[in-house]
Amino acid sequence: MPKLFSRSLAEEIRKRAHQFPILAVTGPRQSGKTTLLKSLFPDHVYVSLENPDIRSFAEDDPNGFLQRYPGQAILDEVQRVPALFSYLQTAVDESGQMGQYILSGSQNFHLLKNITQTLAGRVALFRLLPLDHDEMEQAGILPGTYAEACIQGGYPAIFHRGISPADFYENYIRTYIEKDVTELVNIRDTQSFRTFLGLCAGRTGQLLNLNAMANECNISQPTAKAWLSILQSSYLVFLLYPYHENFNKRLVKTPKLYFYDTGLVSYLLEIREKSEILTNRLKGNIFENLVVSNFMKINEHRYLHRHYYFWQDHNGLEVDLLRKTADAFEAYEIKATQTLTSDLFKGLHHFAEIAKPATVHLHLVYGSQESLTRSNTDVQGWNACFP
Incomplete structure (x- = not known):
């Protein structure tokens, strides 16, 4: 990533490179994981398991694959080779070296599943999300109004490559649905999934009602639940749960739905200009999403481990x-x-x-x-x- 951006998570990762043999950084596609890791660990060999030849080698001969990279390596999209995790465990146990392997992936479900099964206690986990307001302020790119911030979102490419938000998010959605979603679940009708994604945007900042969303999208409630899980594991949406301490009141127990990035919300709602935010009936919900998601980003980027x-x-x-x-x-x-x-x-x-x-x-x-x-x-x- 260009020097324009300083990521708060960088210092937290650097600290723990001396305490854990494996570091794992997850987050949505295009959040800057690869660029950050390459800059933090310039002496590590970078290996992308998106490459079909490299992936095939790792799948067919895990021992031979790790022997090729016996020192220090960044393994990108490592969740694509689940069998590799057991061999990574053996490799770091034998070497005793801290910061030996840096794992990166954009599919939280598969990555965390393999980590918890085989690498518990050996790995420090991090999440790199789109830019938070503090990072944008430090870089001099924080918009002057919240309406502009809602439309632009926080994906680094929009700023350092000069891409219009509309162009970025349209291609982001296409790539995400055609690549990640079809790999996570067998969805034949991708248009229905895109409709579901749009319905989620229309309910941001609101109590989650899966039955209503399923009916509106003409899918079953279990399908809607599975699709929501996909959006969560891909770091597009998150749920905020209610606080349950009994204050002698009947409390709502349903979570609220939010997106990690309001630029994506605005695009899905067909909001293209900041003036449209101010007159949109969902203005309050989008603004709430902007603020709540910024709390979540800062919580992750500063490694605060807070619960909201x-x-x-x-x-x-x-x-x-x-x-x-x-x-x-x-x-x-x-x-x-x-x-x-x-x-x-x-x-x-x-x-x-x-x-x-x-x-x-x-x-x-x-x-x-x-x-x-x-x-x-x-x-x-x-x-x-x-x-």
């Missing part, structure tokens, strides 16, 4: 993002408006009241770039680099 939730009761009062610490809650309300009114703080204050005697630190993230304090609440602009 949302809270909502059956009266509709909610907290959009919630984190429980040892002695308090961090509660976030997320609103696209640039005008502060007392109604915006209602859910936060309600939660703080029913959570007593626990301490609740209140935060409001809104569509402006100005940060201030109001009603005992930390008010932050959408572009703030959250802890």
